[in-house]
Amino acid sequence: MSKNILIECFNSMVGTTAEIYDDSWIDYFVDPLDDKNKTVLHKIMLPNHSLVIGRRGTGKSCLLSRAYIECLSSLKDKVKKKNLMFTKGKRILPVYINLKEIWDPTAIFGDKAPYIRKIIFMSYFLSKVWISLNSEGIDKLLNWRNKLSNKTSKKIKSLIQKITNPEFVPTSTGVTIIKEIETDTKNRGFELNITSPSIKRSSILSTTKNKSTIVESTIISSISEIMNELVNLLKDYKIDMAYIFLDEFSEIPDEQQQFLEKNLLSTHFIPQDSIFKAKLAVYPGQYKFISLDESRELNAIKLDFVELYGDFGKGLSSSYKNASNKAIEFTKSLIEKRLNHYQLDIEFKDLFEKPDDALEYLLLTSMNIPRNIGHILQNCAEKRDIPFKMSDIKGASIEYIEKCQSRDFIRKISNIYGGRVEEHTASYIKLISKVRFQNEGKKRSEWVPQSHFWVGSLITEYMSVLEGAFLVLRIGLITPKKQELAKYGGISKKFDVYVLNRAICDRENFMFELDSEKIRGNRFDYSDIFFPYELVCENNHVITGDDIMEFKGVRYCGKCFTETDKRTKVIERKIEFSHLEDRSDIDQDVLKEVKKNVKQTMSLISKFEKIKELNVILSEPEKELIEILTYESKLRNKDIGLKLTEIMNYSKVRYLIERLNNRCISNNLPPVIISDKYGKKTLNPNFNKILET
Incomplete structure (x- = not known):
């Protein structure tokens, strides 16, 4: 058995770089509920609006991706498709949007007025809708790219042109947005060729308030046109419904969440006769709706195991024991399915010295979160041979939780509470x-x-x-x-x-x-x-x-x-x-350790603030990229991608680095990250010198 393949197997639980239309999602996916009529896949495929709730790594994106594949299957020839139990014989168009991929490039314009941020966000959002509609999986089945190019693309381009012209945004901002959208869509084989019109300035737009009002009105009317166009298109192709999968909803700020709620969810999705159904992935307590009634209009699907399996009405011990037993069964199935997918010649019982004890311990330290399980087992596989001993699992778990409680924990507090x-x-x-x-x-x-x-x-x-x-x-x-x-x-x-x-x-x-x-x-x-x-x-x-x-x-x-x-x-x-300090009710060793971790993290945050003062605003992945190279230099793109919280393939890491370096160069600064002759990346000493002055 190859040790490298075993490591790759467990790494796939940390995250996957598979395309959304890739059938490997079927191999990866393990439904945490085994009753065919009550599985989470069955729930999300119901023709209503769904809210998938879970902490990072609980499998929200995996569930959305698996549902996406199910929708694709419904578009195939119905005679050839034998199993359409989840779509009930209906043809469903899937549209997948990762909102984090929209907010990350938007975040670099964080110093702009709120209405400008809306423009930037909506421009990137529309480009991602275009990319999803043209994805390889959909186009292979419908062969509708020409129709999209003739009608839908014109409306999308028209809206982006209207809201990015110099009346509303600085010329340099508009040029940057359009250039990035054109490059992104061109690289995928279906370019949105946008030209910003030169419009004579009007006195009515002299105030920010007027601009904000007109921008919002333009967006609302144009979105209605685009949605109506899509409705007609779906009718032409005899498609019954469209499921819009909005992943990473909690990763965008409250103002953008509410903007989508007001102008998309409430207006075009929630009405009873709408053929569009929204499927949102959110973190617990990190989403805010103003007008939507969550209990009445959104079907909640909770993935944290205590919420999923527990019954608080049965008492603490009984509820938790029942939830734990089911969670352990899920963990076993999850690991077995990965071993089978990677064709590893190993039985589950041979993976651990004490399989039952290992599963119970993994539950208590991973909290039944697949990504955490992957991190722990990957750590074991890199350092130990199978069967893993309990001491191996404990050591790997402690190492992982130390990372969580230092860098991740403190950074999370900083993101939520700022300087507090x-x-x-x-x-x-x-x-x-x-x-x-x-x-x-x-x-x-x-x-x-x-x-x-x-x-x-x-x-x-x-x-x-x-x-x-x-x-x-x-x-x-x-x-x-x-x-x-x-x-x-x-x-x-x-x-x-x-x-x-x-x-x-x-x-x-x-x-x-x-x-x-x-x-x-x-x-x-x-x-x-x-x-x-x-x-x-x-x-x-x-x-x-x-x-x-x-x-x-x-x-x-x-x-x-x-x-x-x-x-x-x-x-x-x-x-x-x-x-x-010096208090009898405080463990001074713990205080000392946390102070050290906070100092390191705040030093990084200070570096980010200095970079911001140089007119280079960083997105979260860019901050994480700099953080990784601060503590570990000379890494290849592939290795960097595996260390990111949301893993990326090497090409996405390359694009992330190029984008950051280009912004620096446009501000007459040296690039932040440089590469040696072997392609290994490190922080540029010349850039660091600028930060130190």
């Missing part, structure tokens, strides 16, 4: 400190499990960053033993239970066990440590719920009153690392 990194990172420091001190100084017979805790429902929103970085997972609900002492419970008497990633517990030697009776004790109420601020008094006492006293509606420090018989007012203070 310390106050939000402090919640992780306080969490690990509190967990560690649970059993400190106690007899072994008095030890309690440290892996699980609960918080009030009012705290849940503060947990999203920790969950997104795979450090914790919400697994169910409980009712505390002493309800009256529980903090921040909101209206509900139930509280959210979380589990620490098993790899963190093993690294820190925490006792890992779910005891549904013990955990109901109020010592596991961690609600007060997750706020990004603390209550302190003027004498610098850190106040918890038990230390607050109230008098005539004013909060005072109970500690000060006990010690000095004086009333000292309590105030809210944003947390900084300096506030945590």
Whole structure:
């Protein structure tokens, strides 16, 4: 058996570079639900609007891609196609748009007025619609490129011409957008040849408000024309419906989400007689709709295993056990299908020294996320021979979670909360400190499990960053033993239970066990440590719920009153690392480690800000590209692509580098990234010198 092929097999679980119309998606896809009438593929193929919800790596894109292939199959000769159970005999046109690929180039114009950002976003969006309609898979079946070129392309080009002309956007911006759209479509074999018209300036467009109003009106009317044209085209080809797959919806800013909702979803998709059905992939809690009724108009498909398999009404232990068993079955099927696809001469039982233990451990450290499973097993395959021992899996899991809790975790906080990194990172420091001190100084017979805790429902929103970085997972609900002492419970008497990633517990030697009776004790109420601020008094006492006293509606420090018989007012203070130093309730080693990680990450963020000051605004993939080459130089495009969060093939990495370097050169700067004679990439020392001046 080839070790390289085994590594490639596990790497395919991290991400795939297969084209959307590639039949390999059928080989890759494992449906997490095995009931044929209730599979997630069955759900997304229903003729309604779907919201696929899951954290990064849960398989949202894979599900959309598999559904895309199913739609393609429906366009084939019905007599030859034997299995159309998911499309119910209807012909469905699939249109796939990766919104991240639209926002990444749009982000470099982030300093422009909001209406200009809408123009840029919509221009790239239309070009991606054109690319999807002309994709190889669709054109092979319908042979409709000439018709598209005659009618649809003219309307798309007309709208891009209207909104990118000098009346609305700076000439240089319009030229850049058009050039990139032309290059992208030309490279794919169906160029959109756009010429910006020269229009005489009008006094009515003198204000930004007027421009914004006219741009939005132009976009709305033109989109209606394009959609009507598509309806007529679908009728000509006897196509019953069109499914529009909008992947990475949460990767675009709120203003663009709401722009699409207002001008596309609500207007052209949601009406009952519409033949267009939207299928959106989103992160939990990272999507915002203004007018859409999510519960009534969108069918939610949740992919996180606790949400998918659990039944919170059955109690914590029963619900979580049932969900875990089904998740383990899914993981086994996932690995088996990859081994078969890569034709590896190995049985699943021979992959691990202790298969059952390995599957259970993978669940607890990967949280049943295929991408995480791929990272861990790829790490094992690179360093160890099969069968993998439990120590191999634990070591690989710890290495991966350290990456998540350092670079990824801190970068995520920075992206969401901007400069407020310390106050939000402090919640992780306080969490690990509190967990560690649970059993400190106690007899072994008095030890309690440290892996699980609960918080009030009012705290849940503060947990999203920790969950997104795979450090914790919400697994169910409980009712505390002493309800009256529980903090921040909101209206509900139930509280959210979380589990620490098993790899963190093993690294820190925490006792890992779910005891549904013990955990109901109020010592596991961690609600007060997750706020990004603390209550302190003027004498610098850190106040918890038990230390607050109230008098005539004013909060005072109970500690000060006990010690000095004086009333000292309590105030809210944003947390900084300096506030945590030398405190007995804070593990100073954890604080030191996190400070180091934050310093490294903030140094990179500072570099990005300096690059921005040079009029070169970076997209997220470009930032990640620079980050990778900061810590590891002399990498080939293929190796860089595999290290990106969203993996890319070598040609996409080459395009990413060329695009970044060209923007620098156009600003009279040296290229950021250079290549040696072997094609290996590194950061340009000359560019770094400019940043240091």
